[in-house]
Amino acid sequence: MAHSFDTDTEAQGLIDYVDASPTPFHACEQAAARLAAEGFTEVVETEPWPTEPGRRYLVRGGSLIAWDTTGAHGAGAGPAAGFRVVGAHTDSPNLRVKPNPDHARAGWQMLGVEPYGGLILSSWLDRDLGLAGRVAVRGEGGGVEARTFHGRDALLRVAQLAIHLDRTQNEALSLNKQAHMEPLWGVGDEPGDFVGYLAEQVGVVREDVLSWDVMTHPIQPSTRLGRARELIAAPRLDNLATSYAGVRALLDAVATEPTHVPVLVLFDHEEIGSTSERGATSTLLPSVLERIVTAGGGTRDDYWRALAATVIASGDMGHATHPNYADRHEPMHQIQVNGGPVLKVNTNLRYATDSVGAAAFRLACEQAGVPMQTFVTRSDLPCGSTVGPVTSSLTGATTVDFGAAALSMHSTRELMGAEDPAMYAAALSAFLAPA
Template identity: 65%
Template sequence: MTSGQSSIDSGHDAADGLVDYLNASPSPFHACATSGGLLEAAGFRKVAETDAWPTESGRYYLVRGGTLVAWSTEHSADATTPFRIVGAHTDSPNFRIKPNPDHGRLGFAQLGVEPYGGLIVNSWLDRDLGLSGRVAVRENGSATTRLLQIDEPLLRISRLAIHLDRSAAEGESLNRQFQLAPHWGLGEVPSFAHFLAERLAVEPQDVLGWDVMTHDVQPAARTGLNGEFVAGARMDNLATSYAGTRALIAAVDAAPSAPTTQVLVLFDHEEIGSMTERGAFSVLLPTVLERIVTGLGGGREEFHRALAGTVIASGDMAHATHPNYADRHEPDHQIALNGGPVLKVNTNGRYATDSVGAASFKLACEQAGVPMQSFVMRSDLPCGSTVGPMTSALTGATTVDFGAPTLSMHSVRELVGAADQGMYAAALAAFLSPA
């Protein structure tokens, strides 16, 4: 175990740390707040995009909605110093509350919801659901946002009894408009806007809008006969967001063999294509990188020189080989839980990995003293994608895609290996601070 890994795990096992992180982060906005709290405890200072950029060497981070960018210039030699960047995303599939959600039928009070991302719909049935996100409210004549986290069993989408649909035993086919509205009361209930106003202690007319979503209120937990698993919601991709946050903290305390500017970026909206002002397809990351260079005294020439030497590690969870569906996996690339970080390769560009990027990640795993696995999709099945190809195209930087082994990806409750979490963070810390 390297000093970087022990720094990450000391006093708080990485798997237990992930449990705490998941439970504190039911929405992308909360994930940014949770990572921000960890970063501030490690000496990072929050900056606003509208402020003048810091010019002194140090540790900084900013938040734009559900996206966070953090960086350290403590190991930067000058404005041409290349970046080492770890990327991930904060959003996960769920249900989002519609703007006019209040309706009901047969005495049930219900809410209108819209599916977000590629969720496994049936996994959300018969679950106790809370509400989380952010709410825009009027305050002193201006709009501001408040975080909302209600870990109470407020909503439920009840499935139809098998006696009324014998095909339900083989799995339901559900209409997303009519059969997924959760119920949260009987008879007369407050409007959703009035409910939010009460919870936030504001007047109903001061609730101006919301980005509110459902989450399963069952907490994440260590599971298995010997606690060898972690089960919980939003592993994809908060497990990487947590590992990346811990890795950046460990990396800035280490001494790389060559100058490097260390960066962590946690994007929102990956699950819906990233084409937003804070998604990976936006100019947010290139803009922040250029402002870091100008803060170090450089200009456009120095910025492009820095990018030419930059390497990006794009982290998203990887499919572990499922014991009940082994035939759905590429037979010569089996992925084991608790088997170490996973290099992800796709020759059609769904992952950004090439041989140069793969070498940088393999060296990081060797430096961290952890094993590395390699994943490719079966050639006759479609492959998912990540923020990697987008950030690679926008920056022109060498990029590698990687992940940690996962089962039940996009379910309301996913599964990872407990031992993988320390190895994951250690590999990322080594990548950010290469020996």
């Protein structure tokens, strides 16, 4: 039986997913756990690909890809059956810990960090911050083992300068990424022991900590907001809201056993250009799609035939019209929270949407019975981008970019409509399994 998309259930589901996913590694762990609970099994890239049809997923660091071949196999569609792909990303702007972070200044123990992505620096000031991430430790036989941890305690704070010491900051706050964004995490003239902290978190001795991918996160829980609780305030909605909806949609879509292969791919590193071994410009998506085809007995020609029959929907958050800055938005394309999924269009292809892809997404929204909005940025403002143009160019597949409406994108605390997660998941399910 297909899953239902109840508004309150999906809003709380998103909140739970975000709060459990302070890093891309945790976002993939959480997605994998939800997939495994519904019968998906993990595939390891270094092992032979299973040839029998089934529901499977693969994790590469902070990226995940999942698919189901049972419907296509049962319908006799053959290895050249096309794919329906929903793409999103797991990373969000934050402050990440440097390799040699410990130092002391003016009687404070400080931690060296580097801004990641296009974060709004001021939103990180005077927040209670925790640490989370992945630690590479010494394994048995001289190997390397990766362990994740999620520190939920208030540990750090990037302290703002008092108004008495700079009375101009309400008019023109200027923050230097090197000088002004280092968090304090203790008192003393001697540096703290970050490596010792990591060793405690992952359960090893200090000497076995080899390296890390550790980042800060605000520890304030996500919540429903507004007079009628019609809003969700949370960190990392860009783009965990799409990651969560994608997982829910895939689980719903596979219950109908579509005659093509539904795929969900969650990429890391979108916020810094996607150029990594697990970003959207990597081999992750093309290699997995090809291995799906060849494991089903297909040839290289079958793979290219399958790509020609593929449609990709690239999901990322979209800008709701801001009531205090309405002049920053295209007047004929006003976007509302709780107004349904947002089709994203840019004639210079910062978004990959063309008329064919737009039509496919519109039909999915109609099938799901949810409204659709269309976003175009002002012609005199630059336009952001996402994984859509990259996946389109790597695969040659028809691609459409879409999102869910939000305010305060790239802040430590973003805002979206509480009705949108359910509509988002419903539209993506219909896209993955068109009637």
